[in-house]
Amino acid sequence: MAKLEPALWWEVRRAQNSKAATYRCPFCGYHLHATTEHMLISPEGDSSRRRHAHRECVLAARKQDRLPLREEWIATQPRPPSLLRRLLRRGETGRDGAA
Numbered sequence: 001m002a003k004l005e006p007a008l009w010w011e012v013r014r015a016q017n018s019k020a021a022t023y024r025c026p027f028c029g030y031h032l033h034a035t036t037e038h039m040l041i042s043p044e045g046d047s048s049r050r051r052h053a054h055r056e057c058v059l060a061a062r063k064q065d066r067l068p069l070r071e072e073w074i075a076t077q078p079r080p081p082s083l084l085r086r087l088l089r090r091g092e093t094g095r096d097g098a099a
């Protein structure tokens, strides 16, 4: 059965492949031919783990929120405190400890 590895976000782009190869779509488990229009998806942008997938399967997964893009994932993350705030906070704890 088709299996998609867990990843925080995915890089999704159109595949351009003229090589006569057959891949297995990680969404539906069916084969796809490299010469047909399809998509490349890379977990966290790691192209060494990229998978070839049907365009329709990728679009369906995107609709179901199963394939967040990097900027979508970043938007869900809490904002890290600014460097200045971190430095100020460290100064405060230092004072508390010294007392």
Ligand SMILES: [Zn+2]
Residues within 6 Å of the ligand: 025, 026, 027, 028, 029, 030, 053, 054, 057
């Ligand atoms: Zn598919």
